[in-house]
Amino acid sequence: xxxxxxAVYAAAVGDALGVxxxxxxxxxxxxxxxxxxxxxxxxxxxxxxxxxxxLATCMSIKESGGVDISLMRTYFLKWYEKGEFTPFGEAxxxxxxxxxxxxxxVGLTDVRSNGNGSLMRIVPLAFLxxxxxxxxxAVSAITHGxxxxxxxxxxxxxIAQALLQGATLPEAxxxxxxxxxxxxxxxxxxxGTRKREEIKSTGYVVDTLYASIWSLLQxxxxxxxxxxxxxxxxxxxxxxxxxGGLGGILYGCESIPSEWLNTLKRKDIIENCLFF
Numbered sequence: 001x002x003x004x005x006x007a008v009y010a011a012a013v014g015d016a017l018g019v020x021x022x023x024x025x026x027x028x029x030x031x032x033x034x035x036x037x038x039x040x041x042x043x044x045x046x047x048x049x050x051x052x053x054x055l056a057t058c059m060s061i062k063e064s065g066g067v068d069i070s071l072m073r074t075y076f077l078k079w080y081e082k083g084e085f086t087p088f089g090e091a092x093x094x095x096x097x098x099x100x101x102x103x104x105x106v107g108l109t110d111v112r113s114n115g116n117g118s119l120m121r122i123v124p125l126a127f128l129x130x131x132x133x134x135x136x137x138a139v140s141a142i143t144h145g146x147x148x149x150x151x152x153x154x155x156x157x158x159i160a161q162a163l164l165q166g167a168t169l170p171e172a173x174x175x176x177x178x179x180x181x182x183x184x185x186x187x188x189x190x191x192g193t194r195k196r197e198e199i200k201s202t203g204y205v206v207d208t209l210y211a212s213i214w215s216l217l218q219x220x221x222x223x224x225x226x227x228x229x230x231x232x233x234x235x236x237x238x239x240x241x242x243x244g245g246l247g248g249i250l251y252g253c254e255s256i257p258s259e260w261l262n263t264l265k266r267k268d269i270i271e272n273c274l275f276f
Contacts, residue, residue: 001164002163002164002248002249002252003127003276004058004124004127004274004275004276005253005274006248006249006251006252006253007123007124007126007127007160007244007245007246007248007249008051008054008055008058008123008124008245008248008270008273008274009248009253009256009261009264009270010222010226010244010245010247010248010251010253010256011050011051011054011123011241011242011244011245011248012047012051012054012241012244012264012270013034013226013244013256013260013261013264014226014229014230014237014239014240014241014242014243014244014247015047015048015050015051015237015238015240015241015244016034016044016045016046016047016051016237016260016263016264016265017031017034017035017226017227017230017236017237017240017260018031018229018230018236018237018238018239018240018241019038019039019040019042019046019047019048019093019237020035020036020037020038020039020040020042020044021035021038021039021230021233021236022038022039022040022048022093022234022235022236022237023039023234023235023236024038024039024233024234024236025233025234026201026231026232026233026234027233028233029231029233030231031227031230031231031236032227033257033259033260034259034260034263034264040092040093042087042092043265044263045087045260045263045264045265046087046088046265047087047264047265048092048093048237049079049091049092049093049094049095049098049117049120050120050121050237050238050241050242051085051241051270052079052085052086052091053076053079053085053098053117053120053121054120054121054123054124054241054245055085055269055270055273056072056075056076056078056079056084056085056121056273057072057075057121057122057124057125057139058124058273058274058275059075059085059272059273060072060074060075061124061125061128061275062273062274062275066128066130067125067128067131067135067138067139069138069139069142072139072142073102073105073142076098076102076142076143077102079091080094080098080099080102085269085273087265087266087269088265093237095115095117095143095203096115097113097115097117097143097144098115098117098143098144101142101143101144102143107140107141107142107143107144107145108143108144108145108146109141109145109146110146111146111148113144113145113146113149114144114146114148114149114204114205114206115144115149115203115204115205116152116203116204116205116207116208116209116235116238116242117143117144118139118140118141118142118143118144118149118150118152118153118205119140119149119152119153119156119205119208119209119238119242120208120238120241120242122136122139122140122153122156122157123156123157123160123245123246124275125139125157126157126160126161126164126249127164127275127276131157133154133179136150136153136154136157137150137153137154139153140153144205147182148182148184148205148206149205151180151182151184151185152185152205152206152208152209154180155176155177155180155185155188155209156176156209156242156245156246158175158176158178159172159173159175159176159213159246160172160245160246160249161175162175162176163246163249163250164249169213169216169217169246169250170189170192170217173188173189173213174189176188177189184206185206185209187210188209188210188213191210191213191214191217192213192214192217192218194214196232199211199214199232200234201229201232201233201234201235201236201239202234202235203234203235203238208235208238208239208242209242211229211232211239211243212229212239212242212243212246213246215228215229215232215239215240215243216243216246216247216250221251221255222244222247222248222250222251222252222255222256223255223256223257225243225244225247225251226240226243226244226247228243229242229243229244
């Protein structure tokens with residue numbers, strides 16, 4: 001049975017693979033292994049806010065035994081203000097919506113605040129036996145409170161839950177779409193038929209969900225799924241992290257190349273935050 005460790009490590013590796021090339025235009029680079037420096041000038045294996053906020057979410061669940069929004073926000077602030085849950089004691093690559101929400105204490109709800117900043121940290125909720133759609137919405141809304149972002153998170157967690165029950169990815173996507181009434185996501189089940197040039201990999205939450213599912217559907221192993229996601233360019237670290245969250249459940253963290261896992265920074269922090 002897959003565990004939270006599988007999802008978190010795969011997401012962290014995807015994040016670290018994408019950090020050096022974040023915001024670079026597609027096909028102006030090619031990643032085939034763990035590299036460093038680049039966009040944020042960080043050493044190989046460095047993970048960013050995607051993993052940090054996932055770990056903060058995990059720690060909150062580990063301490064409270066469930067979804068405690070106040071505690072979760074407290075841990076997000078510890079990351080933002082004090083650099084906790086980071087490889088080198090410093091938060092970097094902080095999204096605009098996340099920054100504003102944490103500084104004001106209120107999640108943003110305008111339509112322009114539909115980045116992928118809640119989707120990238122939502123996978124731990126799939127490992128809670130009694131998590132509800134309202135719980136998922138509330139966790140997203142700590143920073144991203146618009147309907148679009150919340151719906152993306154609900155679909156993603158539902159897909160992850162179906163994978164944990166042994167569904168194939170197409171079956172899990174079908175399960176994840178049950179109850180969805182948002183037309184922005186209605187084409188997710190057939191995204192695998194789209195050509196690469198039709199896939200957007202921006203920071204818009206809809207694009208990220210489509211790109212991550214597409215990357216998984218184009219491949220049959222975790223390594224290739226993560227590299228496919230990273231090489232889409234633009235918001236490469238988050239696309240790969242979101243891909244990794246589901247890919248880890250599909251393939252297990254044992255399928256991560258040992259060189260990548262060995263290069264990953266501060267695995268002790270990751271281990272300390274895992275609750276399942």
